[in-house]
Amino acid sequence: MEEHLSARGRQILEAIIEDYIATAEPVGSRTITRRHPLSLSPATVRNVMADLEEMGFLASPHTSAGRIPTDKAYRFYVDSLLAVKNISRDEQEEIVRRCSLAGKDIGEVLQETSRMLSSASHYMGIVMAPRFGANVFRHMEFVKLGSRRILAILVSQNGTVQNRIIETDEGVSAADLTRMSNYLNDLLQGLTIAQVRKRLVEEMQSEKSRYDLLLAKALALSVKTLNEEDAQVFIEGQVNILDQPEFADVGRMKDIFRAFEKKNTILELLDRAMAAEGVQIFIGSESRLSGMPGMSMITSTYVTGQNTLGVLGVIGPTRMGYAKVIPIVDYTAKLVSRLLELE
Amino acid sequence: MEEHLSARGRQILEAIIEDYIATAEPVGSRTITRRHPLSLSPATVRNVMADLEEMGFLASPHTSAGRIPTDKAYRFYVDSLLAVKNISRDEQEEIVRRCSLAGKDIGEVLQETSRMLSSASHYMGIVMAPRFGANVFRHMEFVKLGSRRILAILVSQNGTVQNRIIETDEGVSAADLTRMSNYLNDLLQGLTIAQVRKRLVEEMQSEKSRYDLLLAKALALSVKTLNEEDAQVFIEGQVNILDQPEFADVGRMKDIFRAFEKKNTILELLDRAMAAEGVQIFIGSESRLSGMPGMSMITSTYVTGQNTLGVLGVIGPTRMGYAKVIPIVDYTAKLVSRLLELE
DNA sequence: GTTAGCACTCAACTGAAGCGAGTGCTAACC
DNA sequence: GGTTAGCACTCGCTTCAGTTGAGTGCTAAC
The missing domain is CATH 1.10.10.10 (Winged helix-like DNA-binding domain superfamily/Winged helix DNA-binding domain)
Known part of the structure; x- marks a missing residue:
């Protein structure tokens, strides 16, 4: 050959x-x-x-x-x-317009980014949110909801917020909660979430928590929250691919939708994309992840400083307009990187 | 006739x-x-x-x-x-098992509930999250992310959390933030979110905020957050309806998916369901909302005390197993009501 | 090396024939 | 008079043969 x-x-x-x-x-x-x-x-x-x-x-x-x-x-x-087309000024402006922090939380921003990727490319947009664990601890807060129900809020450096409801057996005073959050904030300041996790486990075994049941409970829950490794993925514009003639067949379509329903196949792929830097292209069955034959994925990582935060991109049929989509993904990734920059 | x-x-x-x-x-x-x-x-x-x-x-x-x-x-x-079937003990247990607060935030709970509704009924599950506005203010907090970036967190009585990133022009000290959140927490304690909104607008026009630019900004942003009326809706299990023979035709399928993509049609319907109490059944074109002919929706409100929090239910073809689905929806709504009870 | 010509292939379309589930009507039955 | 058997009729679906047309591979001439 x-x-x-x-x-x-x-x-x-x-x-x-x-x-x-x-x-x-x-x-x-x-x-x-x-x-x-x-x-x-x-x-x-x-x-x-x-x-x-x-x-x-x-x-x-x-x-x-x-x-x-x-x-x-x-x-x-x-x-x-391939001669990658340049992205037009109009497209740039449209992308910037739709990816803004203004009055949204991080999740909403990323979801909107995914929608934007979808409508700009006419395929599906995909955005994987930053893994919480890769982040730096910023703040922890307990809010009393009812007499036996407390909300724990955990904020990381890049603005990601996780919250969990804690049910307690006995009542807790607001003062207790303040004391606890002060204590933990001091304890955890400046650590990465991975370190936080380790520290919390240590703390759980310490003398102090043995006598403070609520603290113990809060610690246990925090650890649980932090262990949660299933990164959030926003896949938008699935309707778009219905217009692609290759999916005119219902069976084919079902397969695709089912593949997206359980997101772990996609996650595996995205994880691979995370490993490399910059724009990556996965073509059809190359990505040996069976789930979606005949599909290609164009991704790029978004970063702050030297930390890779997450991946975003476009999924479409192998027969995809690569020349047009690549610059869109590239530009969007750079924009999101800039948006989420710490400073 | x-x-x-x-x-x-x-x-x-x-x-x-x-x-x-x-x-x-x-x-x-x-x-x-x-x-x-x-x-x-x-x-x-x-x-x-x-x-x-x-x-x-x-x-x-x-x-x-x-x-x-x-x-x-x-x-x-x-x-x-219709002779509504009784829900079996097994089904009950399965529902309880999958709708638990344990280690999840409210959004996740509701999403999981939607998934559960979908897999229990084999149609689509739908859950509308409580409207933020109908709620009681609980807590507000500002967290400094970078030198010019602040995260505002707003917690309501039932554990719903909203957060927004605020960009500031000048730096703010942590002390300033604490002062501000203390001030606002005092100001807003015990009000409903609707009242909060009013109060914030008043506050924005007060002397105080005129000299405190950051406060002004925070107020403006809070108001914006609170105005956000597009309730969150979780629709899960769309794949399920692909198995229904009436959607074997691709065109039909596209219509449905497109109808769900822009959720406002659904929202309108759900709003109507909110108005009444208990289980409601919308059949086909009865719900004159065009978007989805040939579909039926079974909903029930979930409540705490006498407040209607939201709606949940199942959407499927008019040719739906009403006898089986109705008790599932009913039971789930009651369970979610109990879960979200303040006390 | 390039091209014109030609026989061949094969999916897609077309139309006729036959099948079969179902209907409406009528007349007989209990 | 309600119920039923019988029968002619309708009409979508399937099958099958025939036709069409885009495309191919091969060969021989340019």
Whole structure:
């Protein structure tokens, strides 16, 4: 299998991929010559196409149909052929407009970002919220709701808030709560959440907590909160992919939706994306995570300083408008990074 | 149009509805006689069916198919015919198990409740979170995140937490923040959120805030937060309805999903459900809210004391297992009411 | 190396035939 | 007079053969 393509081979492959991205129909030799100024006859193109098929870049659904690009072709396209478009000023402005902190909490901002990614790309937007554990402890507060019900609020450096309801057996005074939160705030100031967790466990075994049942309970609950590792993921615009012709079949559609319902498949993928920096592209079955064959994902990490906070991106069919989507994801990731910057 | 059905008429109508609920196929006269012990011949049944059709209870998709119940028939069925099943102990336990406060915040509890409703009913679960505005102010807190970024946290009596990031131009000391939150907590203690809103607006126009820019900003933001009237809705288990044969058609499916994407149609309906107390049933196009023809919704309000907090329920095709779903919704609503009780 | 020509393939469409579940009507039955 | 058997009729669904057309591979000529 000769891996080196001739210039003409690349040109034709590119033409086929772009046609297929545009139409979702298998593309034939005549179509190519008609739509692209190659000054070649269909017959010649056919010869080249046969070569490309042999090399694994193309596949034919059946003898008398045109050819469609394989995942390998998309990979090659993305790596070597693709000329990423620049993002237009209008698009930039739209993105900035829709991702603002103004009057929203972090969760809402990220969800809106996901919606924006979806509508800008016409595919699905996906945003993984910062893992709480990677964060720096900022503040803890207990609020009395009823006589036996207390709300614990935990704030991290980047503005993420977690809250939990604690049920107590005996009543607690407001003064007790203040004392407790002061105590814990002192104890935990400046630690990362991971360190906080460790410290809390130590504290639970200490003398002090043995005599302070409420404190013990609060500690136990805090630890539990902190252990929660299932990062939040916002997937928006699932309707968009219903418009893609490849999902016209109901069975196919069900599979996709079901795959998204249990988010752990996606999470695994996103975790991988977290590992690398910058824009990443997962094509079709490359991401061996079965769940979603025929889908591609373009992601980018968002960061503050040297900390990777999370990942965001777009999921669509392998037949995706990479040239248009890549800069959108890139720009959005940079914007979100800036928004969440500590300072 | 004779509204009074004979006993036999009712019996046959019931049989048809139940068959249709079970099979989703138009049901014919022979099927009825085979599956139900009516000791009547198909011909007789046909006569009755003709009457029922004339009265508007049945419709035939075309001459040579069986008949399907109209919305009017479902209404009649639900109001007069339906024998609501009792909820089994197992189901009860499952519901209790999945709706617990343990280690979750209110939002998570409600979302999980929605998921539970979905999987218990095999349709979609829907839960509208308590409107913040109907609540009693409990606590307000400012946390410094960076030198120019402050997090405002607002807690209401029932444990709902709202938080917003405030960007400031000049730095603020931690002491300033404590002072401010003390001031506001004093000012707002015991008021309902609606009253809080009013009070804040007054405060903004007072002398004090004119000289305290940060306070002014905080006030402005709080007001904004409080104005936010778009209640949160958790709709879960949309995949479930993909299994319903009536949505096998892609176009139909798209419509539904699109209707759920913009939640305001649903919100309008839920608002109506809020007005009444207890279990409510909306059938098909009765709920003149176009968005979702062919769908029914069973809801119930959840309350604490005499305050209606929110609504929860199940959405499915009009051809829904009412007898099974109604008690599930009812039981869940009561359980959630108990969970969120102040005391 | 490129191209024109040609036989061949095969999914998609079209229309006719047959099937079968179901209906409405009529006339006989209890 | 309500109930039932019988029968002609309707109409969507399936099957199947025939047709169409986009596309292919091969060969021979340019």
